[in-house]
Amino acid sequence: MNLNRRHVVGGLAAVVAGILPTLSFAQGKGVIAIITPSHDNPFFKAEADGAAAKAAELGYEAMVLVHDDDANKQSQLFDTVIAAGVKAIILDNAGADASVAAVQKAKDAGIPSFLIDREITATGVAVSQIVSNNYQGAQLGAEEFVKLMGEAGEYAELIGKESDTNAGIRSKGYHDVIDQYPDMKMVAAQTANWSQTEAYTVMESMLQANPGIKGVISGNDTMAMGAWAALEAAGRTDVIVVGFDGSNDVRDSILKGGIKATVLQPAYAQAQMAVAQADAFITSGSTGVEEKQLMDCVLINADNAAQLETFALKG
Known part of the structure; x- marks a missing residue:
């Protein structure tokens, strides 16, 4: 199996097309897994980049994986990150119904999940569900x-x-x-x-x-x-x-x-918010906010398009 590794600021990110072998990470606050659909879509790449950058800033290693909107592959990736003993999972899921079991599996293993972009059809399973309005x-x-x-x-x-x-x-x-x-x-x-x-x-x-x-x-x-x-x-x-x-x-x-x-819809900021909440939960056992959170969207047209950069408005 081919494994492509790339460095992010302050940590190691593993970009995986399939299932990861057991990886050895440097000592720190631990590993946060970031699982999204394919990075061929720049929206999902922005999510992964934002989450990985925030994880590094907070002292974690980032394990970046892709489920390709395949719920079975997502379930296998959850098995892998659970076995690896990650501290938390940041997830843009592969189906509102199909993802509940995987998130529950992580919870049962003592690993909290923080959802971004897409909700699942259950509450009390993930710690946070942060989605655009x-x-x-x-x-x-x-x-x-x-x-x-x-x-x-x-x-x-x-x-x-x-x-x-x-x-x-x-x-x-x-x-x-x-x-x-x-x-x-x-x-x-x-x-x-x-x-x-x-x-x-x-x-x-x-x-x-x-x-x-x-x-x-x-x-x-x-x-x-x-x-x-x-x-x-x-x-x-x-x-x-x-x-x-x-x-x-x-x-x-x-x-x-x-x-x-x-x-x-602010993909980068949303992913960073999820990592910050994961850190709060790991540190204190609580995020201090409700599970379901909405972030408002902004219209982009010829008037403000020049201010747009990587799913965020600048200036």
Whole structure:
């Protein structure tokens, strides 16, 4: 098995595609495991980077792993980090229902979990569940979309992975705003599973079936980028596209006059908050806050896109 190791400030991070062997870590406050979906999506890479940096700052080693949105792989990774005796687990999970057992398994082994970005369908299992206010953020994005569309026209929706609670919450937030405008007509809606490649193909099909599409609202920036690439290839740069996440790629597109807007959810800050709460819990047995915590999102458009850097607003 190939094991790729990379150093982070003050510690060692193991980036693993599968299951880790037993690793020997330097003495310190211990090891914090950071488990997210694939770093091919810059949002999840920002989470891992933010958590690893905070862990190093607080004197921990960081073990960075990727579950690729595969609940079985996630369960195996939990077995590995439990066996390694980590002090805590920071998790962006592989399914709201499917992840409960893994988090419970860690709890039973005396290892606390701190969830970011995605909730699970149980309380009292994880210590913290820190998520963006996806409904509030989706409403912000939808309000901007309606304004850009002039409150009228045919539009399509790209929906995220169906097993991810956030996909449904964002879609509901979009529709609770857009459906108030009778001249806004949704002519197509389909999942692209958070994937840029899949969104490109889906957008091609949507455009062929509905050449009158004037706008596309997307459940995340990765799908928005795929849709925009398909629209560019078809010579349809007149179509209004709005995403969700606040990625640097979409920032750059906005600044070039391509995609029109996105909604920033603070991935880096959220991951750092989870590590800080893990440290508090390890040290004192309590985070001092409620298990479920919401962080508000921020609309990003041409007015403030230049301030966006790695899922955070600067200055």
